[in-house]
Structures are given as structure tokens and as C-alpha cells.
Amino acid sequence: MIKNPHYNVVPGDAASHPYLDFTGVDVRVPMFVYLSREKRPGHDHNKKAGAMNAMVRASAILSNGPFMLNFDCDHYIYNCMAIREAMCYMLDRGGDRICYIQFPQRFEGIDPSDRYANHNTVFFDGNMRALDGLQGPMYVGTGCLFRRYAVYGFNPPRTNEYRGIYGQVKVPIDPHGHHHPGPEELRPLPEHPDHEAPQRFGKSKIVHRDHRRGQNGRPPGALLMPRPPLDAATVAESVAVISCWYEDGTEWGLRVGWIYGSVTEDVVTGYSMHNRGWRSVCCITRRDAFRGTAPINLTDRLHQVLRWATGSVEIFFSKNNAFLASRRLKFLQRLSYLNVGIYSFTSLFLIMYCLLPALSLFSGQFIVATLDPTFLCHLLLITITLMLLCLLEVKWSGIGLEEWWRNEQFWVIGGTSAHLAAVLQGLLKVIAYTVHVGVSRTVYAEIPQYSKLLGGGFFSFWVLAHYYPFAKGLMGRRGRTPTLVYVWAGLISITVSLLWITISPPDDRIAQGGIDM
Ligand SMILES: O=c1ccn([C@@H]2O[C@H](COP(=O)(O)OP(=O)(O)O[C@H]3O[C@H](CO)[C@@H](O)[C@H](O)[C@H]3O)[C@@H](O)[C@H]2O)c(=O)[nH]1
Ligand SMILES: [Mn+2]
CATH class of the missing domain: 3.90.550 (Spore Coat Polysaccharide Biosynthesis Protein SpsA; Chain A)
Structure with a gap:
């Protein structure tokens, strides 16, 4: 602790420092206190x-x-x-x-x-x-x-x-x-x-x-x-x-x-x-x-995102869920805090979005039953909304398209790994059973073959494009690798191989005419 500053101005002079001239400068130092609180084993210090x-x-x-x-x-x-x-x-x-x-x-x-x-x-x-x-x-x-x-x-x-x-x-x-x-x-x-x-x-x-x-x-x-x-x-x-x-x-x-x-x-x-x-x-x-420092390697960054997502799930299952907020929290502000507690759960849908294109290639069924006008209208509406959202984000935050794209990529990477881990962890904590998600194949019906390949291929590439930084990070890093990374390396390789099988099928299947092109 530095002692209290003097009441009066203390002017410096040329002699007050070896090589800086403090003539006419107030050299008082404000009171500075370094603090280290008491910590004891068995006593939660609450970080x-x-x-x-x-x-x-x-x-x-x-x-x-x-x-x-x-x-x-x-x-x-x-x-x-x-x-x-x-x-x-x-x-x-x-x-x-x-x-x-x-x-x-x-x-x-x-x-x-x-x-x-x-x-x-x-x-x-x-x-x-x-x-x-x-x-x-x-x-x-x-x-x-x-x-x-x-x-x-x-x-x-x-x-x-x-x-x-x-x-x-x-x-x-x-x-x-x-x-x-x-x-x-x-x-x-x-x-x-x-x-x-x-x-x-x-x-x-x-x-x-x-x-x-x-x-x-x-x-x-x-x-x-x-x-x-x-x-x-x-x-x-x-x-x-x-x-x-x-x-x-x-x-x-x-x-x-x-x-x-x-x-x-x-x-x-x-x-x-x-x-x-x-x-x-x-x-x-x-x-x-x-200004500060941020985690620069993939492992640390994913751990950070995992911590945030864990906090988000905690908020969702706590009294701090915005559903339980007082009337003094404004409506739209409440909506925004609701999003804080919910965003990690979107990983469940994100993961389906990432898996379905590959699955559809594998199973020979496309994501939707028919490409009828109603479906296309919905798709168009969603696409336009997303593009408008992108436009607003780019305009408001003053970023370039490249930075926006990095943001999107990391949203998918974090969303399908850290967010999902946090959600599963949270769900396991709160409810003592796991939910089995069965994907029923009966909902799919035949659609024209060309659109199947086009659709599956397009969405697979779209998903993989998001994972590009992730793949780069995998190749570049040394030392301890978190399990998450292995799991998602697996997912990516499955997607790639399914894509590959579809584009360039093994010879015997062509001979049998087994693959539908
Ligand atoms: O036991 C602890 C742990 C952390 N800290 C402080 O907490 C800060 C944040 O920790 P850091 O390891 O830098 O985590 P980040 O992921 O970079 O933190 C971000 O996310 C945290 C919430 O998850 C916020 O508290 C931080 O301000 C925000 O920068 C550190 O700088 C410390 O000053 C402590 O004082 N005691
Ligand atoms: Mn930090």
C-alpha cells in the first residue's frame, strides 16, 4: 500500500528522476493498494x-x-x-x-x-x-x-x-x-x-x-x-x-x-x-x-467457449432464467437474456443440420419429402431472413464479409462441440436420464435423384466449409488434445467419406448399378 497522497501539490524538479525532467509536474502518486484476500483449504473462495x-x-x-x-x-x-x-x-x-x-x-x-x-x-x-x-x-x-x-x-x-x-x-x-x-x-x-x-x-x-x-x-x-x-x-x-x-x-x-x-x-x-x-x-x-489477450489455440478457445456455454446452461436451470425476471426487466431486454440462457441448446438442432446432408447422401433419401412450392417458399423466406440478418450484422458492427464468415464458422464449430458438451453435461446434471433421439427414416420419401445429390452435396460442402478453421487448428496444434477434438475429427471424417463415396463410388457398386446417380 502506498501512503495517502499529500493534500498539497508536490512539484517535481530536474533532480527527482535520473533521466526524466519533472519540473513543474505534480509528482504525487495516487494511493495504490495491492490486495490479496485470505484463502483457506475447504473454504470456497468463489474465484x-x-x-x-x-x-x-x-x-x-x-x-x-x-x-x-x-x-x-x-x-x-x-x-x-x-x-x-x-x-x-x-x-x-x-x-x-x-x-x-x-x-x-x-x-x-x-x-x-x-x-x-x-x-x-x-x-x-x-x-x-x-x-x-x-x-x-x-x-x-x-x-x-x-x-x-x-x-x-x-x-x-x-x-x-x-x-x-x-x-x-x-x-x-x-x-x-x-x-x-x-x-x-x-x-x-x-x-x-x-x-x-x-x-x-x-x-x-x-x-x-x-x-x-x-x-x-x-x-x-x-x-x-x-x-x-x-x-x-x-x-x-x-x-x-x-x-x-x-x-x-x-x-x-x-x-x-x-x-x-x-x-x-x-x-x-x-x-x-x-x-x-x-x-x-x-x-x-x-x-x-x-486491450487484452485471448486464447489463441483451438483447445484453449474451445475450453473458453465450453465455459461460457456451461454458464448459459446454468443460467437456464437457475433462478436467473429470464422467464423468472422481475417486471423491471424490459420486455426486449428479457428476450435478450432469454437468448443467453437458451443459445447453447441450439446446438441440438445445429448438429442435425450438420449431420443430415451426410446422412441423406448415405441413405439415398433427401432431407425433405418433395421439393414442392410450399417448401421452397419457406426455404426462400428463411434464406432471405438470414441474408438480411447478415447484412445488418455487417452494417452495424462495421466488419468485412471475411470477418463475418469467420464468425459464422466459429459459431458452427463451437455450436457442435462446446455448446453440445455443455448442454449434455447440464441435462445430465438436472435430469438423470438421457434422451434418445431416433431418426425415423419413414418420413423420407423418394425424390428425383439429381436433386438428392445436388442437395446433399451442397449442404455437406456448406457444413464442411464451416469446419475449415477447425481442421487447420487440428493440424497445427501440439500437446494435450481434448476428447472433444477427437469426436469432431470423427464426425468430419465421416462427412468427408460419405461425400466421397457418393461422388466417386467404389467400382463394384457401379458394376451392379447399385448407386443411383
Ligand atoms: O480464480 C480466479 C479466476 C479468474 N480471475 C479473474 O478472472 C479473469 C478472467 O479469467 P480468464 O482466464 O482471463 O478467462 P476469459 O475466458 O478470458 O474471461 C472472460 O469470461 C469471463 C466469464 O466467463 C469473464 O469473467 C472475463 O471478464 C472475460 O474476459 C482473469 O483475468 C482474472 O482477473 C480471478 O480473479 N480469480
Ligand atoms: Mn481473459
Whole structure:
């Protein structure tokens, strides 16, 4: 810990550094505290969420700053002015209803073709920006400026409640704070029972000291007042709040601070704030605000996607499923959070989509019974919708077609491997039986032979095209190979061989006239 900065400006001079001239420069260093919380065997430290909560409490004692910037240890500040931009939102009119400002994640050291879609531009510059028009972007774990008051689990200041499915009915809140029935989350702010503080926040009085100050920042001029130096008692207090047992019997990790029990604690933490009616802001600066590193080999990348998908399945089967959200979560925002809990399940359909073309080649049956006008109309409609979606994604996120294509490719690679693994794992955990999916061949009927080959061949190539980066990654990597990779290497080779058999059938089958061309 560096000692508190002096009250007065401390000008430097030529002698204050061996080769830099600090004449006329204020050389005071802001207080810097390195924190390492207590960990004990047998005591769950709750990983990153636990680390963040320890820092929230210690900083409450040491500075009680109303705003907190959070970024991962593998990220760094790339634009020192970004925080100022974020503060503009917080201090703007109506800004007291903003819980956090999320910057997009940007990465360094990724191969130029971004084979594993690490940049995730469609998500950070398309989806997040779009969410900004609703209740705000999700919290993605790093590059985020928080309002301390919101982190403490309080509700945003509100004068109206919005009822109805789409929140279209405006109901003014009773300013005199008459009793409002219903869950705690729905109670308006004035009713907040402060006497619950020790149960919610723990025994340290300083944690909930003057918490309302965090709502709108410090009063003007507060930073120019002399600060009492940190005494031994204060330092001892800040050590006490990062001990193993401090959180026992409190609401830390439940409703206060970073939420525990999920491998994607970030999404859940952001959700709990949106669920209270807070809104967030997506701040995209011209020069990247922060930069970090991302997994650059296939194994690490798939493990990362597996972790996210596991978090998604967890959310689906937890009380954080957006179906159970409060009425303060806006309709479209709820839809978006529903997608967070559901997207990994699309792997089940994706896998059929990937297998059916190959199967249809193998079995001699095509995917659909007949290519009648109704089917073609549906196909056309879906294709046009997908193309429009692609157009919007490319336009909004400002990416080129190549980057968009990488994104699509990785969606299929992750979707048929990591997402599926997460879903199966989750299903096995929740329900103790497996679902057998039988593919009935009776639904298929004869169709003209040429369209069968054309259809099967086209879709097989389409599927394989998505797997190109995956195949490249397989050839390039060394060391430990996850089982997933073997399984999917198998799937790809089956697809390739089926395709091959159909295109270039073995001679004896031609002799017998056994293959239908
Ligand atoms: O026991 C732990 C584990 C992780 N961390 C922190 O968590 C960060 C994220 O871990 P990392 O290994 O970098 O995982 P990523 O897949 O890169 O993380 C992404 O996904 C996570 C949620 O799944 C988010 O929390 C991250 O912010 C986001 O960058 C690290 O930088 C650490 O700062 C801890 O403090 N304690
Ligand atoms: Mn990381």
C-alpha cells in the first residue's frame, strides 16, 4: 500500500528522476493498494466474483469512491481518456439510473485472419450496441465502470413503475413510501430497510457507511478537503473485511456485489442489476479503451467457449432464467437474456443440420419429402431472413464479409462441440436420464435423384466449409488434445467419406448399378 497522497501539490524538479525532467509536474502518486484476500483449504473462495467482492469492501474502507473500474488481469488500459467518457454518462442528467458503463473487449496478439473468431466483433459492436437501445449491454466481465451504490444491491432511484407485458403502463410511485407488497426487488427505494445492513453487508460498519453518497458521487469540492490519514484501525478494518469468514451469513454473492455460483458470474451480476431496473451503457471509443489477450489455440478457445456455454446452461436451470425476471426487466431486454440462457441448446438442432446432408447422401433419401412450392417458399423466406440478418450484422458492427464468415464458422464449430458438451453435461446434471433421439427414416420419401445429390452435396460442402478453421487448428496444434477434438475429427471424417463415396463410388457398386446417380 502506498501512503495517502499529500493534500498539497508536490512539484517535481530536474533532480527527482535520473533521466526524466519533472519540473513543474505534480509528482504525487495516487494511493495504490495491492490486495490479496485470505484463502483457506475447504473454504470456497468463489474465484473472480469472490476477489471482486473483497476489493469492493476493502475499497469501501480505504476510499469509498463512488465509481469503480474493473478489468481482468490479462487486460490493460489503452486509452487513458476512456474513463472520462464513461463519467460523462454517469454524471449526465438521468445518469443516476445507470449501474455500469461497459466498454467492448478488444484483443491483441490474435492471428491476422482471426481463425477462431476471438475478436467477436459481431457481438461487441453489433449486439451490445443494439442492447444499448433497450436497457443496456450485458456485463462481460472486464472493461466496465460501476456505480458502487448499484453494486451494493440497491434499487435505482425511480419516480415511476412500468407495468404491463411491454412496460407500457406508467404508474407513479407513492412518494410517501406506503407499504408495497411483493418481493424486495420491487419495493421502491425510500422503503429500503437500512436496519437490515449488518445482515446484508456483514459486521463492518464502514462498508455501509454513507452508501448513499455512491449514488451521485461526492459532493462538489469533496476531493479538495483534507483527508484524514489512514490510521492503523482503518487498515486493520480493511484487512478484516477480506478474511475468509467475513461473508458468512451475509448477502454478499447472493444479492450484494458480484454474484456467486456461476462460471459466467459476469452475465449473472449484470442481470441482477438490470432486474432491479438499472440501465447500463455501451461506450465504444474511437481509440480502444482497454486491450487484452485471448486464447489463441483451438483447445484453449474451445475450453473458453465450453465455459461460457456451461454458464448459459446454468443460467437456464437457475433462478436467473429470464422467464423468472422481475417486471423491471424490459420486455426486449428479457428476450435478450432469454437468448443467453437458451443459445447453447441450439446446438441440438445445429448438429442435425450438420449431420443430415451426410446422412441423406448415405441413405439415398433427401432431407425433405418433395421439393414442392410450399417448401421452397419457406426455404426462400428463411434464406432471405438470414441474408438480411447478415447484412445488418455487417452494417452495424462495421466488419468485412471475411470477418463475418469467420464468425459464422466459429459459431458452427463451437455450436457442435462446446455448446453440445455443455448442454449434455447440464441435462445430465438436472435430469438423470438421457434422451434418445431416433431418426425415423419413414418420413423420407423418394425424390428425383439429381436433386438428392445436388442437395446433399451442397449442404455437406456448406457444413464442411464451416469446419475449415477447425481442421487447420487440428493440424497445427501440439500437446494435450481434448476428447472433444477427437469426436469432431470423427464426425468430419465421416462427412468427408460419405461425400466421397457418393461422388466417386467404389467400382463394384457401379458394376451392379447399385448407386443411383
Ligand atoms: O480464480 C480466479 C479466476 C479468474 N480471475 C479473474 O478472472 C479473469 C478472467 O479469467 P480468464 O482466464 O482471463 O478467462 P476469459 O475466458 O478470458 O474471461 C472472460 O469470461 C469471463 C466469464 O466467463 C469473464 O469473467 C472475463 O471478464 C472475460 O474476459 C482473469 O483475468 C482474472 O482477473 C480471478 O480473479 N480469480
Ligand atoms: Mn481473459
